[in-house]
Amino acid sequence: MTAQEALKTYFGYDSFRPGQNTVVSALLSGRDALAIMPTGAGKSLCYQIPALLLPGLTLVISPLISLMQDQVKGLSAAGIPAAYINSALTENQIAKALQLAAQGSYKIVYVAPERLESPAFQAFAALADISMLTVDEAHCISQWGQDFRPSYLRILDFIDTLPKRPIVSAFTATATREVKDDIAETLRLQDPEIVITGFDRPNLYYRVEPTRRKDAFVADYVRSHPGESGIIYCATRKNVDAVREILQDEGIAAARYHAGMTNEERRQSQNDFIYDTAPVIVATNAFGMGIDKSNVRYVIHYNMPQSMENYYQEAGRAGRDGLPSQCILLFSPQDIMINRFLLEHKEVDDLDDEAAELLRERDNQRLQAMANYCQTTGCLRNYILRYFGEEPAAPCGSCGNCDRVYAETDMTAQAKWMINCVAETHGRYGKGVVLNTLRGANMARLRELGAMDYRSYGKLKDCTREELNCLLAQLLEDGYLIQTDDQYAVLRMGNITPLKQGAQVLVKLPPKVEPAEAAPQRHKASKAAQKGKGGLTGDGAALFEQLRALRMQLAQAEKLPPYLVFGDKTLVDMCAKAPRRLEDMKEIYGMGERKYAKYGQKFFAEIEAYRQDHPTADLGPQL
Numbered sequence: 001m002t003a004q005e006a007l008k009t010y011f012g013y014d015s016f017r018p019g020q021n022t023v024v025s026a027l028l029s030g031r032d033a034l035a036i037m038p039t040g041a042g043k044s045l046c047y048q049i050p051a052l053l054l055p056g057l058t059l060v061i062s063p064l065i066s067l068m069q070d071q072v073k074g075l076s077a078a079g080i081p082a083a084y085i086n087s088a089l090t091e092n093q094i095a096k097a098l099q100l101a102a103q104g105s106y107k108i109v110y111v112a113p114e115r116l117e118s119p120a121f122q123a124f125a126a127l128a129d130i131s132m133l134t135v136d137e138a139h140c141i142s143q144w145g146q147d148f149r150p151s152y153l154r155i156l157d158f159i160d161t162l163p164k165r166p167i168v169s170a171f172t173a174t175a176t177r178e179v180k181d182d183i184a185e186t187l188r189l190q191d192p193e194i195v196i197t198g199f200d201r202p203n204l205y206y207r208v209e210p211t212r213r214k215d216a217f218v219a220d221y222v223r224s225h226p227g228e229s230g231i232i233y234c235a236t237r238k239n240v241d242a243v244r245e246i247l248q249d250e251g252i253a254a255a256r257y258h259a260g261m262t263n264e265e266r267r268q269s270q271n272d273f274i275y276d277t278a279p280v281i282v283a284t285n286a287f288g289m290g291i292d293k294s295n296v297r298y299v300i301h302y303n304m305p306q307s308m309e310n311y312y313q314e315a316g317r318a319g320r321d322g323l324p325s326q327c328i329l330l331f332s333p334q335d336i337m338i339n340r341f342l343l344e345h346k347e348v349d350d351l352d353d354e355a356a357e358l359l360r361e362r363d364n365q366r367l368q369a370m371a372n373y374c375q376t377t378g379c380l381r382n383y384i385l386r387y388f389g390e391e392p393a394a395p396c397g398s399c400g401n402c403d404r405v406y407a408e409t410d411m412t413a414q415a416k417w418m419i420n421c422v423a424e425t426h427g428r429y430g431k432g433v434v435l436n437t438l439r440g441a442n443m444a445r446l447r448e449l450g451a452m453d454y455r456s457y458g459k460l461k462d463c464t465r466e467e468l469n470c471l472l473a474q475l476l477e478d479g480y481l482i483q484t485d486d487q488y489a490v491l492r493m494g495n496i497t498p499l500k501q502g503a504q505v506l507v508k509l510p511p512k513v514e515p516a517e518a519a520p521q522r523h524k525a526s527k528a529a530q531k532g533k534g535g536l537t538g539d540g541a542a543l544f545e546q547l548r549a550l551r552m553q554l555a556q557a558e559k560l561p562p563y564l565v566f567g568d569k570t571l572v573d574m575c576a577k578a579p580r581r582l583e584d585m586k587e588i589y590g591m592g593e594r595k596y597a598k599y600g601q602k603f604f605a606e607i608e609a610y611r612q613d614h615p616t617a618d619l620g621p622q623l
């Protein structure tokens with residue numbers, strides 16, 4: 001069987017996604033590989049398909065129990081023999097699994113890194129026919145990353161104990177240079193095929209909503225997206241409980257998740273969410289690692305996270321199935337202050353002064369970049385891509401900012417006053433002092449600094465705070481002003497030559513409405529982007545709901561999360577194609593042979609039934 005055939009037979013997909021084929025071919029030819037691909041890009045298939053086709057067993061090191069269980073259930077549903085070995089099993093179960101593995105009953109075995117040090121496991125490994133060792137979430141090996149796991153460092157020792165060195169492959173979504181080098185070095189990869197795909201996730205729609213009425217926004221949004229699965233991230237436990245209560249008052253089954261709950265409570269919440277019993281979960285950032293739920297349609301941040309790294313990881317849990325999904329950040333300037341406070345009071349016990357200072361500086365830079373994301377009027381997608389080192393060519397045309405109707409205003413005159421003000425402060429003060437001076441605020445702090453005697457004092461008193469913020473953002477972007485990276489974020493002069501030579505300063509200003517009231521309708525493309533049903537309408541959408549109910553029923557009978565029966569995209573494809581012959585169900589996206597045999601008839605019957613109940617139904621192109 002070729003890799004292409006395996007893709008179709010087991011997973012029901014017609015073609016590889018970018019990067020997948022390169023990794024698969026390298027591994028099948030016996031070469032090591034390191035793949036850096038964003039969340040949802042399909043890293044699992046990159047090792048699962050070679051695992052199927054290589055002669056022996058593939059061991060997959062994975063950091064989280066829930067991840068392993070999810071993967072094994074998914075593989076079993078696709079007809080691939082797999083197992084996991086971790087602390088969720090009893091000693092007896094582990095012995096049994098190892099015995100079966102030794103007999104060659106599995107193609108893939110997932111293990112936690114700690115397990116590699118257990119004598120029983122080592123005894124097994126010494127005799128087993130291990131073709132490949134795969135390190136998933138490989139960034140856990142790097143001390144630079146936030147998910148560092150010391151036991152990952154001992155993977156290499158384990159490889160060295162094996163009678164024959166297996167092919168080694170490593171996968172992660174974390175793209176920084178340090179992490180990449182760390183992985184290749186620590187695992188001592190041999191002439192690896194390195195595949196790095198772009199960071200963009202085109203199906204994610206980014207949006208920043210400046211609003212003071214966050215509760216109302218969340219309630220509205222959830223209410224107007226019934227049945228859709230979503231995560232709402234809050235900064236504190238208190239917020240989690242409060243937001244969840246608001247949703248419950250609306251009659252919405254929302255789960256919650258934070259570190260103040262017992263393990264059992266958290267496990268229950270997580271299951272309610274994964275099994276779609278609770279479509280929505282309100283959580284702190286303690287939630288999400290190890291959640292591979294593919295049909296999360298939106299991720300709302302009730303508070304601004306501390307860094308773009310955190311944001312991208314959390315927001316990235318939306319839309320793993322590739323269907324349009326929303327990532328919305330509710331922003332209020334207060335969030336910046338709260339985060340700054342938290343950083344200042346962060347415990348840095350076991351660090352010496354210099355290291356602690358360095359850490360604080362980095363934290364501040366990250367926070368500043370996050371705050372700028374919330375305040376930019378430029379393309380949000382490009383902001384993210386640039387932050388992660390890519391150079392996008394043009395605005396994406398499909399994010400909240402690209403879709404927002406901005407008025408572009410010539411603010412050259414005001415720009416000059418702002419620059420003058422920074423000159424008058426001799427680059428000693430931050431944004432607060434500068435903007436308040438320009439607005440002519442009557443504050444003790446300004447009196448103390450003598451700012452009231454500046455020529456620029458009060459010169460921009462007719463501008464709103466928001467206009468001044470936009471102007472400042474533009475001047476920073478144009479390089480006329482510079483903001484220091486340290487915690488003081490002081491404003492300094494940049495290169496003002498172009499301005500002296502007559503350049504204009506054009507500023508994009510948001511329309512003058514109270515943001516919360518104007519909420520979602522303001523975005524011209526949001527209607528299309530919000531469609532989690534792949535753009536289905538009318539009969540298509542109605543059929544989708546029926547298929548979704550059938551999926552739920554089957555999933556409950558088998559105690560499987562519904563998305564492991566079929567992903568949303570598979571249901572969408574069924575509605576779009578609405579086959580008239582059973583065997584045409586084989587052409588549906590994600591319909592592998594095992595699933596066709598198991599579910600094909602049932603879903604086909606449901607489509608037929610819909611046609612009979614709705615003789616005039618207008619369903620998809622006829623196959």
Ligand code: ADP
Nearest residue numbers: 013015016017039040041042043044045294320
């Ligand atoms: P990652 O580990 O990179 O975050 P996953 O391996 O969990 O992503 O894959 C995300 C989703 O994409 C899964 O639902 C998977 O079935 C799907 N997928 C992977 N490869 C393909 C492909 N070639 N065609 C269609 N869907 C794919």
Ligand code: MG
Nearest residue numbers: 043044136137
């Ligand atoms: Mg993965």
